[in-house]
Amino acid sequence: MKTTEEKKYTFRGNTYPCCASLTMGIIGGKWKTVILYHLMNETLRYNELRKSMPTVTERTLSLQLKALEEDGLIERKVFTAKPPLKVEYSLTEFGKTLLPLIQIIADWGVVVADKYSK
Amino acid sequence: MKTTEEKKYTFRGNTYPCCASLTMGIIGGKWKTVILYHLMNETLRYNELRKSMPTVTERTLSLQLKALEEDGLIERKVFTAKPPLKVEYSLTEFGKTLLPLIQIIADWGVVVADKYSK
DNA sequence: GCAATAACGGTCAAAAAGGATAGTATAAAT
């Protein structure tokens, strides 16, 4: 019997070597947690999200929203059949299981920024 | 007065548009949380970390350890003057403020992997 | 009739992250 861990963690076809890397594989990257943070307490339309995140490009926002949707964390609801579209994004039940995690990520960021501001 | 948030979050010369992105800027990427996870309860030598993370390359492990050290999350202690070196890595007090976050990241990964395994 | 609007998608390019492989210094073990 070996002492080195061999356990594998799998989600939607991807395999990770550690439970922590699985989580980071899903919410990692520059923008995903920011999107989830803004959706914590409210449903938002595409342009509302854009205004909450002024420095993200439209393309990147689209890509990240699609990835989050494919992983089942957010839900995309379309309310009009023809342009201009009305589309709303919100957390799914599965996405809501991330709420404590997103909260603690946000809180730690606030504390650190406070501590090192001046 | 605008309603869109203009607050900025700064840490070690980098500015982030959101508290969540500050945190992710520090612990994001494929390997940092895995390293921190393995250092949660123990001090480890370089090769011990490697054995805990069999799929990371030496170069990447080095780079990530250095980045974590520069951000003040881990401490590097050298015990010998000449090769073969003995080097130990451990969490700093600042790094320990991440413990609840790392724990919840790990836990969420375990739950998700369990839920979707068969 | 013309501009504005919503929510994108496409193309191209740059930047960041990560991997493969080999090499270094020194000492202890064989």
Added chain:
DNA sequence: ATTTATACTATCCTTTTTGACCGTTATTGC
């Protein structure tokens, strides 16, 4: 004398992520 071990570093290369910029559709307001 040669191998083994430690903790890296140096190149080089590939993959992934992100950004810049423009185009699209159909409706409403002027």
